[in-house]
Structures are given as structure tokens and as C-alpha cells.
Amino acid sequence: MKTVSTLLMMICTLIPLKHYGEMPAVHRGMPARNAAMVSIPGGSYRPFLHRKDQPAAVKIHPFSLDVNAVTNGEFLDFVKANPKWARSKISPLFADAGYLKQWTGDFEIGDDKIINSPVTNVSWFAADAYARWKGKRLPTQAEWEYAAAAAPVGMQKGARLTRIILAWYDHPNPVILPPVQSTYKNAYGLYDMHGLIWEWVEDFNSVIIQGNSGTNADSFSCAAGSLGSVNKEDYAAFMRFAFREGLQARYAINGLGFRCARDLNRFD
Amino acid sequence: MKVVYLNLRKPQGNILRIILLFLIPACISFTACRSNKKAGGSSTDTTAITGEYSPVSTFAPNVPEAKNNAKPKKVIVEIEVVEKVMKLADGVDYTFWTFGGKVPGPFIRVHEGDEVELHLNNNANNKMPHNIDLHAVSGPGGGAEATMTVPGHSSVFRFRALNPGLFVYHCATAPVGMHIANGMYGLILVDPKDGLPYADKEFYLMQGEFYTTGKNGEPGLQPFDMDKAIKEQPEYVVFNGSVGSTTGDNALHAKVGDRVRIYIGNAGPNLVSSFHVIGQIFDKVYVEGGSEINHNVATTLIPAGGGEIVEFICKEPGTFNIVDHSIFRAFNQGALAQLVVTGPADKNIYSGKQADQFYYPPIQDEKKDKPAVEPAAAPEPSFADRFKDGQTLFASNCSSCHQTTGLGLPGSFPPLAKSDFLMSRQDMGIGVVLHGINNEAITVNGKHYQGVMPNLSLTDDQVASILTYVRNSWGNKSPGIKASDVKKVRNQ
Numbered sequence: 001m002k003t004v005s006t007l008l009m010m011i012c013t014l015i016p017l018k019h020y021g022e023m024p025a026v027h028r029g030m031p032a033r034n035a036a037m038v039s040i041p042g043g044s045y046r047p048f049l050h051r052k053d054q055p056a057a058v059k060i061h062p063f064s065l066d067v068n069a070v071t072n073g074e075f076l077d078f079v080k081a082n083p084k085w086a087r088s089k090i091s092p093l094f095a096d097a098g099y100l101k102q103w104t105g106d107f108e109i110g111d112d113k114i115i116n117s118p119v120t121n122v123s124w125f126a127a128d129a130y131a132r133w134k135g136k137r138l139p140t141q142a143e144w145e146y147a148a149a150a151a152p153v154g155m156q157k158g159a160r161l162t163r164i165i166l167a168w169y170d171h172p173n174p175v176i177l178p179p180v181q182s183t184y185k186n187a188y189g190l191y192d193m194h195g196l197i198w199e200w201v202e203d204f205n206s207v208i209i210q211g212n213s214g215t216n217a218d219s220f221s222c223a224a225g226s227l228g229s230v231n232k233e234d235y236a237a238f239m240r241f242a243f244r245e246g247l248q249a250r251y252a253i254n255g256l257g258f259r260c261a262r263d264l265n266r267f268d
Numbered sequence: 269m270k271v272v273y274l275n276l277r278k279p280q281g282n283i284l285r286i287i288l289l290f291l292i293p294a295c296i297s298f299t300a301c302r303s304n305k306k307a308g309g310s311s312t313d314t315t316a317i318t319g320e321y322s323p324v325s326t327f328a329p330n331v332p333e334a335k336n337n338a339k340p341k342k343v344i345v346e347i348e349v350v351e352k353v354m355k356l357a358d359g360v361d362y363t364f365w366t367f368g369g370k371v372p373g374p375f376i377r378v379h380e381g382d383e384v385e386l387h388l389n390n391n392a393n394n395k396m397p398h399n400i401d402l403h404a405v406s407g408p409g410g411g412a413e414a415t416m417t418v419p420g421h422s423s424v425f426r427f428r429a430l431n432p433g434l435f436v437y438h439c440a441t442a443p444v445g446m447h448i449a450n451g452m453y454g455l456i457l458v459d460p461k462d463g464l465p466y467a468d469k470e471f472y473l474m475q476g477e478f479y480t481t482g483k484n485g486e487p488g489l490q491p492f493d494m495d496k497a498i499k500e501q502p503e504y505v506v507f508n509g510s511v512g513s514t515t516g517d518n519a520l521h522a523k524v525g526d527r528v529r530i531y532i533g534n535a536g537p538n539l540v541s542s543f544h545v546i547g548q549i550f551d552k553v554y555v556e557g558g559s560e561i562n563h564n565v566a567t568t569l570i571p572a573g574g575g576e577i578v579e580f581i582c583k584e585p586g587t588f589n590i591v592d593h594s595i596f597r598a599f600n601q602g603a604l605a606q607l608v609v610t611g612p613a614d615k616n617i618y619s620g621k622q623a624d625q626f627y628y629p630p631i632q633d634e635k636k637d638k639p640a641v642e643p644a645a646a647p648e649p650s651f652a653d654r655f656k657d658g659q660t661l662f663a664s665n666c667s668s669c670h671q672t673t674g675l676g677l678p679g680s681f682p683p684l685a686k687s688d689f690l691m692s693r694q695d696m697g698i699g700v701v702l703h704g705i706n707n708e709a710i711t712v713n714g715k716h717y718q719g720v721m722p723n724l725s726l727t728d729d730q731v732a733s734i735l736t737y738v739r740n741s742w743g744n745k746s747p748g749i750k751a752s753d754v755k756k757v758r759n760q
């Protein structure tokens with residue numbers, strides 16, 4: 001039976017891959033200077049954590065977002081062009097000891113298998129610097145959540161995105177992080193919004209800011225964590241927000257990477 | 269630290285950031301010093317800490333020895349959080365989130381008044397942030413806020429073990445129920461100032477339930493099922509993290525005469541436990557793990573997120589099943605552990621099985637059962653109707669002993685077929701059915717029987733029918749018996 005379930009899992013993993021060929025704009029496999037972006041139409045986002053003195057919905061202006069998370073290969077280009085962000089050069093104020101630990105050297109990824117995998121073990125400072133170098137920025141938490149809420153292409157009727165996300169947590173991290181586009185494409189054309197890595201957002205620590213009123217009433221721990229949430233059953237969202245609560249901008253973490261956003265102007 | 273977050277959110281420039289980073293911790297430590305001074309001389313236990321040590325922490329079912337420090341010490345506890353696949357039941361795997369790589373986590377034992385410095389290390393290969401809420405802590409979140417830790421990081425906080433007792437600890441990161449449901453819990457014992465009395469054996473058990481997508485027993489790696497968790501409908505309820513963790517070869521062991529103490533925790537996340545050891549009576553129960561001691565309890569209720577200390581003396585050898593007496597959980601869902609006690613049996617306390625005999629329904633007092641007013645006699649039915657009724661009545665009242673063949677069982681129950689005893693006198697049969705036979709020796713077809721037959725409390729009409737049937741079956745032949753014949757014998 002174990003073999004059967006392993007096979008099933010493999011098949012499930014393969015299904016999203018059939019959308020692969022439909023994405024000519026994506027230069028999969030090759031480190032690209034200009035990774036493809038898609039336009040995300042504006043709309044409104046209902047914050048998952050919400051206080052009475054805040055608006056119930058946040059207006060999202062149209063923006064564009066990277067189709068893929070930034071890969072090790074792409075990040076290597078950045079480090080080569082900006083050596084002060086190399087492993088041995090970076091200030092401990094901007095990244096902790098785990099920074100790019102999956103690489104074998106300052107300018108060497110080492111294992112070819114992870115060139116097209118999302119870069120992880122990058123601090124918020126490093127992600128932010130990469131985005132600026134690209135003329136982009138990190139998405140806000142509201143933008144990211146808004147874009148990530150879109151359903152996977154071909155999701156079965158009645159299926160729930162939360163289920164799909166939670167399935168990720170039911171398995172330990174793989175030894176070698178799979179490449180980008182190894183999970184699913186969502187309705188906006190974004191890949192791997194869930195199920196591959198966690199992603200930095202510009203205002204990741206706004207959870208703490210909200211709670212910083214001198215008391216611990218808004219803390220996100222334990223049962224009280226559900227007090228401010230708009231959907232007590234969105235366990236996947238609880239996890240993302242809890243994860244962000246635990247972060248500091250200098251942290252470099254195994255499963256944490258990023259993708260970039262850009263404001264849309266009328267010429268886009 | 270929140271102030272630091274605030275300033276890092278919108279970086280104004282590297283230099284300003286660096287200055288802030290150094291300034292703010294300085295402000296915090298200044299404030300901390302001031303508040304320490306204020307606290308000095310307050311009513312809380314400020315006994316000086318003398319020395320420090322790292323205690324031995326053990327995994328279930330083992331309990332570390334008590335330190336019983338004369339003076340409070342600093343106790344340094346290190347726990348690593350590990351997310352890993354382990355066995356939940358035979359053929360069933362689960363991705364557990366653990367304190368220390370096992371479920372439940374380590375048993376932490378400190379002494380009242382100790383200062384505990386807790387290091388929570390979140391393994392870099394983990395996916396999730398984690399923290400720890402110890403119910404032994406007096407402070408916000410029980411330490412949860414102080415220990416929120418992302419993978420690859422370590423948090424440290426200190427607390428004073430002010431209250432003695434047995435306490436649960438668990439991860440309290442949102443969504444908290446899922447972190448507990450995945451196995452993140454354990455027990456911390458704060459020994460009272462004078463220590464707990466001696467016990468020969470101490471064991472660590474912790475109940476918890478698991479919510480899997482597959483039904484109980486469905487093989488393979490089973491995902492967590494959020495819907496079942498919210499509905500509080502687990503597939504597994506187990507002791508010490510898996511079905512069979514503490515049964516068979518893994519059972520607990522003690523000797524006759526041992527005082528056994530079990531530290532039993534209930535992690536929940538949802539269910540309360542009706543904790544019971546089959547065949548033992550707890551002479552002591554530290555109610556809800558606190559200081560109140562109850563005596564002579566067989567089943568004790570343990571709240572979710574609570575613990576209890578139970579004690580008993582093993583008086584008899586044998587295998588003692590430990591269950592949640594919400595008993596379908598024990599029978600169907602895995603809530604079963606075992607204690608094997610070896611040593612001499614004491615027949616004065618427990619005899620074991622002494623006899624296995626046939627059970628006769630009690631012989632009732634006929635006068636008591638007799639109706640106060642005799643019902644008016646019904647018209648006498650035909651022989652054929654009597655025979656038919658008698659056959660039915662015989663099947664329900666007589667055939668279990670005399671058999672449907674009327675042949676009885678040799679040595680126990682005499683035959684009715686061609687029975688000289690039955691057929692010799694019409695009124696003999698009536699008397700026997702009416703009154704039964706109370707341990708009298710009888711001879712049937714030349715064989716002796718120690719006759720024991722219950723008084724069946726039948727009506728005259730029923731007795732007449734039965735006798736009409738048995739006296740005209742299996743080769744017997746005689747006139748039918750009338751209700752009036754029976755009445756005559758009854759009134760003799």
C-alpha cells in the first residue's frame with residue numbers, strides 16, 4: 001500500500017506540469033535577466049487579520065508580479081553584480097549565519113540540481129536589494145495574499161485551496177528543493193504560490209506592528225490567535241501569518257524565498 | 269523586541285538602522301534593570317539561586333529522578349523541535365511535529381522555586397515556526413510569545429517555577445490546535461518543596477488524539493484532517509504517540525508490592541480523558557495534577573491540556589490494561605496501554621476463577637408470584653390445540669435442559685422420551701412441572717439423577733399444555749391433561 005500511495009503522490013505532483021508548455025513567456029531552466037511577470041488586476045482584499053479600527057477591505061491597485069519565485073541561478077547573477085551581498089561579505093546586520101548556506105561558495109551554487117529551484121536562505125534585506133536591482137520591489141502582504149488566493153488552473157469543482165496548501169505541510173521538506181513550476185499555476189498565471197516555499201513580503205512584520213499597543217491582547221499565539229481573524233478555518237493563512245510573526249528582516253531560512261512585484265503604470 | 273521590528277519595517281538608511289539596533293537593546297536592558305529593582309522584596313519567591321544544572325530529561329514512559337534541591341537552582345532546559353514522519357499505527361505513518369523528536373516530548377522535572385532557562389531550538393529543516401507554552405509558567409502565553417521561533421533559529425526565556433504540580437506544555441503557534449494535533453506536547457513536573465513521597469516505579473503517559481484523512485487503519489502516510497479536528501472526531505486516540513506504544517513488548521513493568529506512580533497527561537487537543545487502570549484502584553490521585561489528594565478512585569477525569577498524578581500498590585500479578593474509559597476509544601481507536609505485574613499471587617485478595625458451572629435461574633417463591641385472584645377458568649381446548657401450545661411452551665421453557673429430542677443430557681438432565689418416571693403416574697408429572705425438584709435424588713429408566721429443576725411459575729393452563737405435549741411425544745402415549753387436572757394437584 002505504501003508503494004501505491006507513493007505512486008499516487010507522484011501522479012498528483014505531475015498533473016500541474018502539463019500546463020508547462022502553455023507558458024512560452026517563462027524561460028524555465030535558464031537564469032534570466034528579466035523573469036516573466038504577469039499583470040494582476042486591481043481589486044479589494046479582505047485582510048485575514050483585522051481590527052475594528054481598520055477598514056474591512058484593502059484596495060489593491062493593479063500591479064505585476066513575477067511568474068516564478070527568484071531562483072538560485074537568478075540570485076547568483078545579482079550577487080556577482082553586487083559582491084557586497086556575497087556570503088562572506090554580507091554584514092551580519094543584514095543576514096544571519098544561514099545566509100545562502102545551500103551554496104558552496106560566494107559565487108558558486110555547487111549543486112546544479114538547485115539552479116532553477118527557488119533561492120532560499122535569503123534575508124529580507126537581500127531580497128529587497130535584489131528587487132531594487134531589478135527595478136522592482138517586494139509585494140506587500142496584501143498584494144501577495146490577494147494574488148495567492150486565486151484558484152489553481154484546472155482545480156476540481158468543490159476542491160478547496162486550503163486543502164491543497166495544507167497537503168504541503170503533511171510532508172517533510174524534500175532534501176533537494178524542487179525547481180520552480182513544480183507545483184501548480186493559478187488563474188493569474190503565477191506558479192508555486194503555495195506548496196514549494198514561503199515567500200518574503202515587504203511588510204512581513206505588520207502582524208507585530210498591529211499588536212504593538214503596549215499590551216499583548218493582539219498576540220497571535222494560542223487560542224487568542226483566532227480572535228482577529230476573518231476566517232477561523234483558514235488554517236493555511238494562520239500558518240503564513242504565524243510564520244511572518246516569527247521573522248526578523250535579517251533571518252535567512254531554509255524554506256523562505258521571494259518573488260518581485262512592480263507597480264503598473266499606464267504604459268504597461 | 270517589537271520596537272526593533274517597528275524600526276526595521278521601513279528602513280530609513282543603513283546608518284540610522286545600525287544606530288537604532290544598538291540603542292534599542294540598551295533602552296530595553298535599562299528598563300529591565302529598573303523593574304528588577306522594583307520587584308525585589310515583593311511577595312514572590314526571591315530566594316537566591318544557588319548553582320545551575322541541566323536536568324536529565326527522559327522520554328515516555330520513563331520519568332527522571334527527582335532532584336529535590338534544598339535551594340532553588342537555575343535549570344537549563346534545551347528542546348529541539350523536529351518535524352518528522354513516524355509510525356502512528358501498524359502500516360500508518362504521519363508527519364509529526366515534535367518536541368525532541370518524539371511524541372510526547374521530554375519529561376521535564378524541576379523543583380519548586382527553581383529558575384528555568386528554556387532554550388527552544390527550531391531545526392533548520394522544519395517548515396513551520398513553533399513556540400512553547402508551559403502551563404507551569406506565570407506570564408503571558410506561558411512563554412509562547414517569548415519563544416516564537418522560525419526554522420533554523422533558537423529562542424531563550426526564563427521563568428520561575430512558583431507552583432508545584434504536574435503541568436502540560438505544548439506548542440501554541442497559530443493554528444494552535446493543529447500544532448497540538450500533530451504531536452507537540454509533553455509534561456513538566458514541578459516537585460513540591462519537600463518532594464513527593466517515595467514510589468517504587470514512576471511512569472510517564474500522555475494521551476492525545478490524531479485526525480487523519482484516512483479512516484483508522486487505512487495504510488500509508490496520512491495527512492492531518494482539519495474538518496475532523498474541528499468536529500472533534502478523531503480517527504486515533506492513543507497513549508504516547510502511537511497505537512501500541514505501551515502494549516505487548518513495550519508494556520510497563522512492575523512487581524507485586526510496588527507503589528506505582530503514573531504521571532498522566534492529556535494533550536487533547538479536544539477530548540477529555542476518563543483515565544482508568546482496569547483492575548487497580550488509585551489510593552491517591554493528585555487531582556488535576558495539583559496539591560489536592562483524593563483517595564480510592566478507580567476512574568479519574570483528565571481535562572484536555574491537563575495532567576494528573578495517580579498512585580496504586582500492585583497487589584496481584586497479571587496484565588493490567590490502562591485505558592481511556594470512554595471505552596470505544598480504547599477498543600477501536602488505540603487508547604490502550606498495559607502494565608505487567610510479576611510476583612506471587614495473594615488468594616486472600618483475588619482468587620482467580622474458582623468454578624465454571626451451569627447457571628440455573630433462581631427458584632422463585634411461588635406464593636409471592638401467585639395472582640391474588642384466580643382468573644376464571646378458560647374453556648378446555650382440544651387435544652390438538654393443547655399439543656400445539658405445549659410444543660411452543662416446551663421449546664421456550666424446557667428444551668434447553670431436556671433437549672428438543674426429549675432425550676435430556678446423560679448424567680445431568682433425565683430423558684422425557686419413554687421415561688418411566690414421567691409416564692408412571694399422571695399426577696407425578698404435574699407436580700414436578702408445578703413445583704420443580706429441589707435437589708432430590710430420582711431414578712429415571714434405571715439411572716440416578718440428582719434432580720434440580722426450577723419452579724417455572726406457569727399457569728395451570730400452560731402446565732396442562734406442556735404435559736399434554738411431552739406425554740404424547742417421542743414415543744410417549746397417554747390421554748391429554750386438562751387444566752382442571754393441574755388445578756387439583758396444585759390445591760393438594
